[in-house]
Amino acid sequence: xxxxxxxxxxxxxxxxxRNKGISIAAIFVLTITIMxxxxxxxxxxxxxxxxxxxxxxxDITAYFNEGAKEQDILDVKDEIVxxxxxxxNIEYVSKDQALxxxxxxxxxxxxxxxxxxxxxxxPFLPSLNITxxxxxxxxxxxANILQTSDFSKLINKVDFSQKKxxxxxxxxxxxxxxxxxxILGILLIIVAILVVFNTIKLAIDNSREEINTMKVVGASNxxxxxxxxxxxxxYGFIAFLICFVISGIFAFLLSSKVGVIxxxxxxxxxxxxxxxxxxxxxxxxGIGVGTISAFLVVKRYLEV
Amino acid sequence: xxxFNNVTKIYSPETTVLHDVSFEIKEGEFVSVVGKSGVGKTxxxxxxxxxEAPTSGEVYFRGLNLNALDxxxxxxxxxKIGCIHQDYKLxxxxxxxxxxxxxxxxxxxxxxxxxxxxxxxxxxxxLKDKVxxxxxxxxxxxxxxxxxxxxxVNQPDIIIAxxxxxxxxxYNTYEVISLLQKINKTGKTVILSTHDREIINKLGKRxxxxxxxxxxxxxxxxxxxx
Numbered sequence: 001x002x003x004x005x006x007x008x009x010x011x012x013x014x015x016x017x018r019n020k021g022i023s024i025a026a027i028f029v030l031t032i033t034i035m036x037x038x039x040x041x042x043x044x045x046x047x048x049x050x051x052x053x054x055x056x057x058x059d060i061t062a063y064f065n066e067g068a069k070e071q072d073i074l075d076v077k078d079e080i081v082x083x084x085x086x087x088x089n090i091e092y093v094s095k096d097q098a099l100x101x102x103x104x105x106x107x108x109x110x111x112x113x114x115x116x117x118x119x120x121x122x123p124f125l126p127s128l129n130i131t132x133x134x135x136x137x138x139x140x141x142x143a144n145i146l147q148t149s150d151f152s153k154l155i156n157k158v159d160f161s162q163k164k165x166x167x168x169x170x171x172x173x174x175x176x177x178x179x180x181x182x183i184l185g186i187l188l189i190i191v192a193i194l195v196v197f198n199t200i201k202l203a204i205d206n207s208r209e210e211i212n213t214m215k216v217v218g219a220s221n222x223x224x225x226x227x228x229x230x231x232x233x234x235y236g237f238i239a240f241l242i243c244f245v246i247s248g249i250f251a252f253l254l255s256s257k258v259g260v261i262x263x264x265x266x267x268x269x270x271x272x273x274x275x276x277x278x279x280x281x282x283x284x285x286g287i288g289v290g291t292i293s294a295f296l297v298v299k300r301y302l303e304v
Numbered sequence: 305x306x307x308f309n310n311v312t313k314i315y316s317p318e319t320t321v322l323h324d325v326s327f328e329i330k331e332g333e334f335v336s337v338v339g340k341s342g343v344g345k346t347x348x349x350x351x352x353x354x355x356e357a358p359t360s361g362e363v364y365f366r367g368l369n370l371n372a373l374d375x376x377x378x379x380x381x382x383x384k385i386g387c388i389h390q391d392y393k394l395x396x397x398x399x400x401x402x403x404x405x406x407x408x409x410x411x412x413x414x415x416x417x418x419x420x421x422x423x424x425x426x427x428x429x430x431l432k433d434k435v436x437x438x439x440x441x442x443x444x445x446x447x448x449x450x451x452x453x454x455x456x457v458n459q460p461d462i463i464i465a466x467x468x469x470x471x472x473x474x475y476n477t478y479e480v481i482s483l484l485q486k487i488n489k490t491g492k493t494v495i496l497s498t499h500d501r502e503i504i505n506k507l508g509k510r511x512x513x514x515x516x517x518x519x520x521x522x523x524x525x526x527x528x529x530x
Contacts, residue, residue: 007409018397213393216353217454218382219410221375 008226015207016231022203023235029199030239030290031246033192034282038247040185041281042267045274046258047181049265051174056088056131058167060139062146063125063156070094070126076151077128083145086138089131098124125156139167193289200235200293204228204301211301225298232294236286243282247271305331305462305493306352311361313347313517321347323517324361329495331461334488336504337497338528339514345497348514349466352495353385354378383411386455390467392447394439400426400450401435404457411458421457429453445476452483462493469500477503504528 016023064073070092077090093101099122106112116123132138146158204211207228214224251271258267271278306329313322321344329335337345350356351363354370363370365381373381387393395403401422408418426432429449431442439447448468455463465484469477481503488494498504504511505527513521513529521529 003412003414015397207397209393210395210397213395214406214410216355216382216387216389216393217407217410218379218385219406220379223410 004223005226008223009230011227012230012234015227016234019203019206022206023231026199026203026235026290027238027242030196030235030286031242033196033289034239034243034286035246036188036192037281037285038243038278040181040188041274041278042251042270044181044185045270046262046265046267047177049270050262051177053264054170054174055133058170059129059131060142060159062128062130062158064127064154065156066125068126068154072151072154073126073128076146076154079151080128080130080142080145084132084138084142087130087132087142089129091129093127093129095122095124095126098122098127192285193293196289197293197296200232200290201297203231204294204297208301211298215302221302224302225295228294228298229291232290232292233287236288236290237283239290240279240282240286243286244278247278247282305329305333305366306495307362307364308348308351309362309364311351311358311363313344313351313356314359321517322351322358325514325517325519326361327512327519327522329493331493332488332491334485334494334507334509335496336507336509336511337495337514338499338504338511340499343514344517345499345514346466349387349464349495349497352464353382353387383458384461386458386460386463388448388451388455388463388465388468390470392439392451394447394450394454396439399436399438400431400442403439403450404454407454407458425453425457429456444471445473445479448472448476448480452480456487460492462495463487464495464497466497467499468496469498469503481507501528 062076064076073092077092080087080090102116102124103113130142132142143158146152146155211224248268248271251268255266255268258265308325308327311322311325312320314320325344325348337348339345347356351358351370352365354373357371365384368377368381370378370381395406398406404422404425405418408421413421423432423435426435429452431446431449431453434442434446439450442450448471452468455465463484465480468480468484472480477500484494484496485507496503496507508525510524511521511527512519
């Protein structure tokens with residue numbers, strides 16, 4: 001390590017420990033803002049989980065004519081997979097499976113069982129049950145394939161048109177949640193950056209005269225700026241450590257409560273699965289904003 | 305060593321601080337720049353340090369036009385100048401030792417050399433018992449001595465003292481001026497900016513007198529006449 005770099009680091013550590021009040025204030029503000037960004041990441045995770053859950057529950061069913069052969073239906077299935085490879089799932093349900101499923105579902109309802117007996121034969125039609133990636137345009141595309149391809153003569157009805165409004169509404173809601181999240185996130189991050197910038201500016205304002213003196217005695221810009229930038233890194237790193245521990249504890253404590261609102265979603269599990277993203281976000285934001293703020297503030301004073 | 309060539313400094317259309325100033329200071333000279341407060345003495349010092357650029361004209365340091373130098377060039381020049389300011393310009397968050405050592409650290413000197421030189425200069429200046437004190441724990445006289453120690457430690461080619469006795473009592477004033485005379489006797493160039501009549505008249509050295517931003521007198525063994 002060069003002598004100058006060693007000196008710059010030593011100056012930074014000295015200044016950091018001698019200005020405890022300012023250092024603590026800067027770390028506190030950075031911690032709060034990193035927590036805010038972390039909160040947004042948790043929110044994004046929960047919103048993502050919620051939209052996936054909703055989208056997974058929406059499917060499209062194509063009912064085939066009474067006499068349609070199984071092989072023809074499986075050909076339709078292959079055609080759909082070929083033309084629309086992004087679909088999540090496609091399942092063939094035969095007449096017998098449909099009846100079995102109905103009986104299983106309504107085994108405690110004697111009225112329905114009796115009604116079915118009166119009909120005499122199996123009234124269910126064979127079908128293809130398709131789950132897409134949630135995008136309404138994909139639903140429309142599949143419905144289009146089913147209705148216009150050569151296979152349309154085999155198909156009795158497609159329930160897309162009945163579900164169309166619901167699908168579009170759900171898609172609009174999930175899109176809005178994402179857009180709202182992104183806008184809110186950007187706004188909050190801008191506010192956070194401004195708050196951190198101003199806190200670091202206040203911390204460095206205190207040293208304005210010193211910066212001027214350093215210039216007068218012939219110190220290079222790097223030699224003057226270095227200790228402040230390294231202090232920014234120290235602020236950011238300490239704030240990151242605090243935030244990472246707090247996020248883990250919060251995720252653990254709130255996990256069961258969030259699980260009640262959002263069944264199946266484990267906040268702590270989300271934290272553990274994505275721990276490295278949390279590290280990147282918190283460390284990147286903390287050190288990034290701390291360092292860039294210090295760099296910009298000192299640069300301004302060096303130009304005066 | 306230093307040459308001002310038709311230097312004019314205008315801060316705003318209404319404020320012309322220096323007007324067509326020309327003079328030259330040779331190596332080893334002791335030159336006093338005198339004039340009332342606000343006459344442009346500090347601006348003159350700032351021009352030599354490259355902290356201001358002239359509105360017109362040129363300032364030369366050993367033949368180098370300061371205006372034509374880049375940032376690194378200006379920093380090199382500043383390191384050759386030991387400057388003592390009226391407001392001391394000490395680094396308030398550094399100890400007495402660190403204040404003096406900083407000047408050598410800026411130059412990239414080795415730690416062993418820094419330690420030896422700093423202790424030596426602090427002993428000469430009478431601050432060896434206060435190495436761990438911060439500037440705000442020193443008296444006015446001690447702060448001024450620290451500023452002098454800082455200006456001397458790098459053994460600069462030239463010492464510029466801008467109103468160095470402005471905040472000092474007569475005893476400390478005498479001490480500072482004696483020290484500047486001793487430094488000059490070692491062959492260093494000294495530029496003293498002051499409005500203290502008594503000091504100038506006792507020195508019997510070259511005096512440049514400024515009035516309303518112009519040089520009205522430049523005399524060897526001059527007197528304070530305003």
